[in-house]
Amino acid sequence: MxxxxxxxxxxxxxxxxxxxxxxxxxxxxxxxxxxxxxxxxxxxxxxxxxxxxxxxxxxxxxxxxxxxxxxxxxxxxxxxxxxxxxCDVPIPVEEAGADWRESMREYVQVTIQLLRAHAWFGDIPVSGVPMTPNHLRFVDWALRTTRVLPLNDYEKMSVVLLLSSYARSCGILMRDMDRAIQAGSTPGAFSGLDYSAALKQLVSPEQFPNLYPVIMSGVYTEENAEQSPVGNDFDFGLERILDGIERYVASKKKADNGE
The missing domain is CATH 1.10.10.60 (Homeodomain-like)
Known part of the structure; x- marks a missing residue:
């Protein structure tokens, strides 16, 4: 057999x-x-x-x-x-009553860390659905985060794909940042902070009407990153994804209750 x-x-x-x-x-x-x-x-x-x-x-x-x-x-x-x-990494022990948002955060964070720890992983093109045992353990873990949600199997897999895609995108971007720093780039050069003053002179409201106020506020080059009310960009994006999942789940519950 x-x-x-x-x-x-x-x-x-x-x-x-x-x-x-x-x-x-x-x-x-x-x-x-x-x-x-x-x-x-x-x-x-x-x-x-x-x-x-x-x-x-x-x-x-x-x-x-x-x-x-x-x-x-x-x-x-x-x-x-x-x-x-x-992909043979320790899967966190499932805790009774664990918050599904926190479980999804942990899944995304571990996936990002894997992509940064093995920078070459994201250089291999995706050739199909995961089929090897350790990779499937990751999928099983991701599905576990959806267990308490009133979703069908298709919806659960769609949520997993959404989380995995975001983690892969962020992981590869962070990996590229790591590579740039290791190659000699400074954090300020990578973020644009070193060139903030020059950009404020070059970017005009007439030519870049939407970008101009962002440049002038210092957000584009992370001048005031420590004062950001939303945390870093990656956490902000993940929280909005989780908000969307939560809203979708709430709408399903209302529909099931005939509201």
Whole structure:
């Protein structure tokens, strides 16, 4: 039965579920799929996803490139297994009576942190729905945050997609900020704060009627970020998403009550 299921799945997915056994051909097996995946992650974390190749990973382990193919058929399979491996993070214990908004906040925050900790993760294009075990644990966790809401399965998955999309967008943006700082950019240059005075001279109300007041207030370049009444941009956006979900849930309850 396992072989039949494995044959119906993409090879990388089948490997992640332990449905494919490494080839027995060639020299005595001295590697493991986990060793190969962890070596690839170490390279990607340090040098980026472009540095990962079957040859580079094999060399880092002291083996030939062909020896890796007995465990993992292709680089695409390796990338899939790398993503699944870093999704193996502790899922918070579910607490009775937990506020669903706080649970969703925690899910988004952990997802953002994962994307920042493994900067290469967001460089791999999305190729389909999550199907590997650790990635599906993330989906299961996200669905858990919707359990107390009066939503059908379609609505729950739509909420998960909304939260995941926002987390991915924010995570990649924060990752790019991290990269810019690491490359030598200053926080002020990245936010535009270093150029605030110049922008106030260049941006006129005639040419930029909507942007001009925002520039002059200092909000555009975060001149008064510490005085912001809404917190940071990412938290503000997330809270508005949660407000929308809450309002939608309230409207469903009214409809169910015939109001």
């Amino acid at each position: 396992d072989e039949e299921i494995g044959a119906a799945l993409p090879s990388g997915v089948a490997i992640s579920w332990g449905l494919v056994k490494p080839s027995q051909r060639g020299p005595k097996r001295e590697l493991s799929i986990q060793q190969i995946v962890q070596a690839a992650i170490a390279i990607a974390d340090k040098e980026g996803i472009s540095a990962v190749s079957m040859g580079r990973v094999a060399a880092s382990l002291g083996f030939t490139t062909m020896s890796l193919y007995r465990y993992i058929p292709s680089k695409d399979d390796l990338l899939l297994l790398m993503q699944d491996a870093v």
